Amino acid sequence: MSTTDPAHDVxxxxxxxxxxxxxxxxxxxxxxxxxxxxxxxxxxxRADEVLAGNAEDVERAEAGGTPAxxxxxxxxxxxxxxxxxxxxxxxxxxxxPVGEVVRGGTLANGLELRQVRVxxxxxxxxxxxxxxxxxxxxxxxxxxxxAVLLRGSSSARSSNAAIVAVLRDAIAxxxxxxxxxxxxxxxxxxxVKALMRARGHVDVLIPRGGAGLIRSVVEESTVxxxxxxxxxxxxxxxxxxxxxxxxxxxxxxxxxxxxxxxxAESLLVHADVAGAFLPRVVSALQxxxxxxxxxxxxxxxxxxxxxxxxxxxxxxxxxxISAAVVPDLDAAIRHIRRYSSQHTEAIVTEDVAAARRFTAxxxxxxxxxxxxxxxxxxxxxxxxxxxxxxxxxxHARGPMGLPEMTSTKxxxxxxxxxxx
Amino acid sequence: MSTTDPAHDVxxxxxxxxxxxxxxxxxxxxxxxxxxxxxxxxxxxRADEVLAGNAEDVERAEAGGTPAxxxxxxxxxxxxxxxxxxxxxxxxxxxxPVGEVVRGGTLANGLELRQVRVxxxxxxxxxxxxxxxxxxxxxxxxxxxxAVLLRGSSSARSSNAAIVAVLRDAIAxxxxxxxxxxxxxxxxxxxVKALMRARGHVDVLIPRGGAGLIRSVVEESTVxxxxxxxxxxxxxxxxxxxxxxxxxxxxxxxxxxxxxxxxAESLLVHADVAGAFLPRVVSALQxxxxxxxxxxxxxxxxxxxxxxxxxxxxxxxxxxISAAVVPDLDAAIRHIRRYSSQHTEAIVTEDVAAARRFTAxxxxxxxxxxxxxxxxxxxxxxxxxxxxxxxxxxHARGPMGLPEMTSTKxxxxxxxxxxx
Numbered sequence: 001m002s003t004t005d006p007a008h009d010v011x012x013x014x015x016x017x018x019x020x021x022x023x024x025x026x027x028x029x030x031x032x033x034x035x036x037x038x039x040x041x042x043x044x045x046r047a048d049e050v051l052a053g054n055a056e057d058v059e060r061a062e063a064g065g066t067p068a069x070x071x072x073x074x075x076x077x078x079x080x081x082x083x084x085x086x087x088x089x090x091x092x093x094x095x096x097p098v099g100e101v102v103r104g105g106t107l108a109n110g111l112e113l114r115q116v117r118v119x120x121x122x123x124x125x126x127x128x129x130x131x132x133x134x135x136x137x138x139x140x141x142x143x144x145x146x147a148v149l150l151r152g153s154s155s156a157r158s159s160n161a162a163i164v165a166v167l168r169d170a171i172a173x174x175x176x177x178x179x180x181x182x183x184x185x186x187x188x189x190x191x192v193k194a195l196m197r198a199r200g201h202v203d204v205l206i207p208r209g210g211a212g213l214i215r216s217v218v219e220e221s222t223v224x225x226x227x228x229x230x231x232x233x234x235x236x237x238x239x240x241x242x243x244x245x246x247x248x249x250x251x252x253x254x255x256x257x258x259x260x261x262x263x264a265e266s267l268l269v270h271a272d273v274a275g276a277f278l279p280r281v282v283s284a285l286q287x288x289x290x291x292x293x294x295x296x297x298x299x300x301x302x303x304x305x306x307x308x309x310x311x312x313x314x315x316x317x318x319x320x321i322s323a324a325v326v327p328d329l330d331a332a333i334r335h336i337r338r339y340s341s342q343h344t345e346a347i348v349t350e351d352v353a354a355a356r357r358f359t360a361x362x363x364x365x366x367x368x369x370x371x372x373x374x375x376x377x378x379x380x381x382x383x384x385x386x387x388x389x390x391x392x393x394x395h396a397r398g399p400m401g402l403p404e405m406t407s408t409k410x411x412x413x414x415x416x417x418x419x420x
Numbered sequence: 421m422s423t424t425d426p427a428h429d430v431x432x433x434x435x436x437x438x439x440x441x442x443x444x445x446x447x448x449x450x451x452x453x454x455x456x457x458x459x460x461x462x463x464x465x466r467a468d469e470v471l472a473g474n475a476e477d478v479e480r481a482e483a484g485g486t487p488a489x490x491x492x493x494x495x496x497x498x499x500x501x502x503x504x505x506x507x508x509x510x511x512x513x514x515x516x517p518v519g520e521v522v523r524g525g526t527l528a529n530g531l532e533l534r535q536v537r538v539x540x541x542x543x544x545x546x547x548x549x550x551x552x553x554x555x556x557x558x559x560x561x562x563x564x565x566x567a568v569l570l571r572g573s574s575s576a577r578s579s580n581a582a583i584v585a586v587l588r589d590a591i592a593x594x595x596x597x598x599x600x601x602x603x604x605x606x607x608x609x610x611x612v613k614a615l616m617r618a619r620g621h622v623d624v625l626i627p628r629g630g631a632g633l634i635r636s637v638v639e640e641s642t643v644x645x646x647x648x649x650x651x652x653x654x655x656x657x658x659x660x661x662x663x664x665x666x667x668x669x670x671x672x673x674x675x676x677x678x679x680x681x682x683x684a685e686s687l688l689v690h691a692d693v694a695g696a697f698l699p700r701v702v703s704a705l706q707x708x709x710x711x712x713x714x715x716x717x718x719x720x721x722x723x724x725x726x727x728x729x730x731x732x733x734x735x736x737x738x739x740x741i742s743a744a745v746v747p748d749l750d751a752a753i754r755h756i757r758r759y760s761s762q763h764t765e766a767i768v769t770e771d772v773a774a775a776r777r778f779t780a781x782x783x784x785x786x787x788x789x790x791x792x793x794x795x796x797x798x799x800x801x802x803x804x805x806x807x808x809x810x811x812x813x814x815h816a817r818g819p820m821g822l823p824e825m826t827s828t829k830x831x832x833x834x835x836x837x838x839x840x
Contacts, residue, residue: 025783026781107800108802118783121783368832368834371836372839380527382527382528394644397827412786412791414790414795416662416790418669418791
């Protein structure tokens, strides 16, 4: 499949993707939905091939001593294949973003102006262990009219190869060009590097994975990047909080699922309610198995370990939380400005003025009032599909659905108009 | 003003801008408009200072043998100051993009979701000779709630210093923090480099100028960039064109103003109308002083010089145009895909199907039907103010007005909601 030059190989697949993208950009919603349903059917009818590929990856991982939780993320089962197929069907059910008129009107001189959504063209995805991302990304990109180059982790290479082979056959069977979904050739970091330098050949790169992966893509890529996912999320319990709601929200935000970017990693409590709230929240968190890394006020409680500067900067992704008491709302805002990764922050308060100030002054992709940080999610927001959660400010911010996978163009119609 | 370390200096001004941006993000429209009007008044009441600064720049440029057309762009006059002041007043008259609700609704679980426009935070502008950009950019950034770091060309340094001093005083007088508008310290390329590497300190970088400047920023910046302006724009005269409209549009697109990015640089003509159109367009262009770099069909006419591959790739910005006859519409689309910078392309046709196919298949920021390419402009599009014309696909594409100078965030309000 590959020569000895990864840059050459990557540009070759990107150019095939570009050629195929022209047809896909013009495909109707009906044509794309037909392909998506065929992709879903094929994943199930050819489950044996996909599971066989996956078994190879799992075996190799086990032989290499990979930790059990990573192997669990890598492993496919008939149930997980069902979920992947259902994901593709769900995307077929969503409106087509391509062609949507974002704004329009008629100018004073009679020119008719429309700003319409169009696909990016060629999207590159760089992601880690979970092979379900392969089908999700292929489906979302196809529906939004984009060709996609998939670069999963090498630990999932047999799974991804099997999934992509099945999806490509289904796409071709549905009458679209299969080169709209391709694997990036090569297993080494050189092929990732080549993808990141393929400016002009790839229109946008979306890394999904840990902080290290995302940082390296952001630093090295000359292709425009949509940064996703690192979340050092805060819950601030205000002086005017309903402490029952606060307790439920803190517990849910921290313990509902710890390994995800919208889990809470830091707790701030207004000094006026510290006396009433700290005993309750410390014992509830500890009962749930959480280690609290606290400031002096929290350290007064048994089992709380002292927080360092590092703790406040941490995205733990584990049963740990940093915690501090703040003198007032503005101190909470300053703390968040200093330490937050600008993913999601929540305030618990019954005070309208405090909620208004917090939501205005905290500059994060999502700011929640009296709700768990765990709600920052494309599915929860009702987008139907999510390619990731953007933590950058350009183009898309927060959960990215189908519209975020498009650009726009202006279509302007006149009748011989020239500029006077 | 500066130490010996440009990176340190740039980060210091960026951090001051960041601190000031927090207040600006919360400023009301009334407060911002008051500052904009004060800035306009100050440019006029302190015109002497600005003109004196500009005279230094012009003198230095003349002494250095700078070409007359560049000196003309550098020179400020009372009329040009009036126009700068009027530009600031116009921005004051535009709606405030900050706080606009882009979408919203109530989720099945009762959570209220709003996606609202928010400022980027700190914007960096890198631009060339024209000192009016200094006031324009300051006004547009202030209205959109962004602090701005201005890095104009060193040839305009005294003009820019005088303008920024006047604007900062006016901003402070109007009760806002003057550090929302700052010059980047240092005259050397090192300070530009430092700005491009100030990721985390600067939220977005917008280069405005020639192709070389823009390419170097795009290649070297780790700060997210909005690419502007290079335009290798095409006019395609279809088989079904009204040839009178076609002639007027080609002439307007090429000769109305040659030094701008939305000027036409290439002409494509359907073979079926070449016999009727070429004699007319060749003589009209030549009468207007245009040199035609043509293919074999055009070369049959006196004075047409042979086109090379380079010509079709050129953004001439002069009285030159490349030209070719194409066998059909799809060949025109293929030619445009190959050579266009994806800024603006126009089709001249009376055929609805041809217009529909061209506007769908040509992937440029603006695609025009029966209108001159010169209309791709924020002012012409009715945006009231323009910070540049984006030729990238991420975030903003085409003329950028105030809404394009914002990001968004999700504000989600519940009543103790947790994820089940």
